[in-house]
Amino acid sequence: MATTFHTTGTTGDPKQVFFTHRQLVLHTLAFTSTLASQPQGQNLTRADVYMPITPMFHVHAWGAPYAVTMLGLKQVYPGRYDPSTLLRLRRTEDVSFSHCVPTLLRMLIDAAAGEPLGPWTIVIGGSALPPALVEEAFEVGITTLAGFGMSETGPVIALARGEAEDSHGLSRAGFALPLVYAKIDGKRGGELVLRAPWLTQGYGSQDASDTLWEDGWLHTGDVAEKDADGAIRIVDRLKDVIKSGGEWISSIDLEARLMEDAAVSEAAVVGIAHPRWGERPIAFVTAAPDEIISEERLYDALSKQAVAGQISRYAIPSIIHVADGLPRTSVGKIDKKALREIAIALAADAAAAVEAQSKVAGA
Template sequence: MGTPRILTTPAEDAYAYPLLLRHLLANVARQTSAEIVSGQWRLTYDALLDRVTRLATLLSERGVRAGDTVAVMDWDSHRYLECYFAIPMMGAVLQTVNVRLSPAQIEYTLRESGAVFALHHADFAPLFDAIQPNLPAIRGAIPMEEDAKADSYEALIAATAPSFRFEDFDENAIATTFHTTGTTGNPKQVFFSHRQLVLHTLALAATLANQPSGQGLRRGDVYMPMTPMFHVHAWGLPFVATMLGLKQVYPGRYDPRRLLALKERERVSFSHCVPTILRMLLDARDDGESLGPWTVIIGGSALAPALAEEAARAGLSTLVGFGMSETGPVVALARAPGGDVADLCRAGFPIPLVHARVDAERGGELLLRAPWLTQGYGSQAASDALWEGGWLHTGDVAATDGDGAIRIVDRLKDVIKTGGEWVSSIAIEELLMELPGVAEAAIIGVPDGKWGERPVAFVVAAAAGSPPDTKLLREGLMRHVDAGRLSGYAIPERVFVLETLPRTSVGKVDKRALRARLATDAANAAMTI
């Protein structure tokens, strides 16, 4: 095999053009008249770029230098968007703090990241004040108030001249860091470079532009995130929307009535959220109210076809985007030219630059390669396990359909082996949610002396105080067994009816908590089917 040719004699003054986040802003202010809406604020893109420069100037004056980590604790706002750019653009590292973690976990993440400065919303001031004495590396903080109090973010930005000069540096410099939201042990820290975030932004933008009508993002769309900006860069969409100069709406805290009001007032047409938020929106709308046109990407956990169909009746176009904290996050996106719900509920097609394969020797685990996947955790051992064999291990059991789309069968840790057969907890959950009286469902496997494991169901009733009929649940699942769509071993023997399902800080069903609850609840708390 020969040796690839490499350009070794570039022009003396040729510009190498490192892939830095600041280059996503090239020309945007001159090419759009769209606004960024946040609380009482309506900003032009010119104003956004001015404020980004002022923030970098302010942080520099407060002693923040390239390589330092700046922690941000805020709800979704224009201020958070400014941090997305200003902090990495000055060569510092943006730490997006998961404010839904416990105080002890938040303190742990700030300590492990080595944050030297913090920007925090007033809602988190008591928490920050309580943990700051235990964080000697923190040299300063600025409260992120909505009004312009003397020492607040807004007052300081207004009083600071936009004098910071953004310079080029190595595109492999770390731009962001945050901690994953696993259900065991302390959260794990991941890192993303400027190069990774720019490539993810370009690949995701190209994918959304190539989607069928009603399933992508277009020039005239109005973007509103409904995934917290602390969670995997709000799935990377703020970077895409800003690069394209779209109108953006930042809703603050996620109250469903407020989200619906903003959708109506600002004509929001593109969003993303977890299934829990989608459920809240559908429950909060007035009877018969149409929410369309509104394209909503669903991630974080499986989108049940029954929920997607209910959303479609309300005027929403929902489709699945697949990824995880370690993948930056998007690696696949569903599409279906005919709008087929089953196809839109798959993990979808790998987006450009993503290589995906299913490893049969590892129980069907999905393995990935892409230029924006985190290169590891803070722990070397954990990093080596994540990248064993040169592929990122997702922990998801997957299958590839004939058209190349990925289907997530289950998590490796959640798949159930009963009676010698592998049973997908996701498949049972989706079928339960199609049955009358069931709004949400979760399945876990429990040890069984005869069968190895048996599935146990937890459901939330569609109507409060009206538990589903267990006979109808069994009959409904048996119809799928008779039709060959479900193994007879997959019929749960017990069903627990809960008011709500326990969830992690980012909205995923917390199956570890369900297992703990099962271990302590009395046997007669469940219904046998």
């Protein structure tokens, strides 16, 4: 054993994973060879200057420090992730390659206030990369591409690539790395399952390990599809898929649609139990700098998409809550467990208000 740490536990209890020296070496070789073969502007070369914007304790800082050390790149370690410090270091140290979660990319773009930041390649992971955010980053000179992985996979098993302005292509989970066997398990609702020589052998608990490696495949807990070109596209987490009125609703897709509104900086959708419809989606949105969110406009846009058949009418959230901020985990990911508790409270308040109005009307 070389390393051990715990998962972030955004949808369940944290679990301990571990990796051997051999696994770290194999992951480094596969990840580095993939980055080297990416299109120009989406790749990593010996001329790049590397600055991580992901904590070192978060899945080996996504394995990148091993790769850049092997290549002998200049490395810049910023300490706390303060946007102004990160932007200053990017300028003074000529940083050209980084990685982070979407939240931190959002903070960098906002802090830059239109200042050109390129050329800067940033791999995005930890949660879904909305196409709208890819486009915003491109406008300030940042090339973003999604990477996919999890604590159990050490982490990278896929990386996006595509045309420079192909926001939908670059926001997909992408193409499997060398030595990764990825397939969609139709028997389990389209779950992405994996085999690769660097995946964790298990958790601290034997029962949990057996579940993770059921039938000899590592079960990611992600619902996925494969596009015609072979790229993996994550539809949702199994635990986050919402079933309402007999329809399956992707929280990732709904979040991306909400973020198409220029006033929305971030969006998160969770499902909560409903006595009639099984579950109902509750949406949380935050405003972009100097913007005011119109809930009516968001509802109207989603309603038009439902009429056009682009989404189910059940996907229109019961509540769209404008928040000052969203709860985070220690690595900056949106904490959906915490959001679900807030959503339950919001729904209870809304139901109580409707009941009170009924009583007044009846009187």
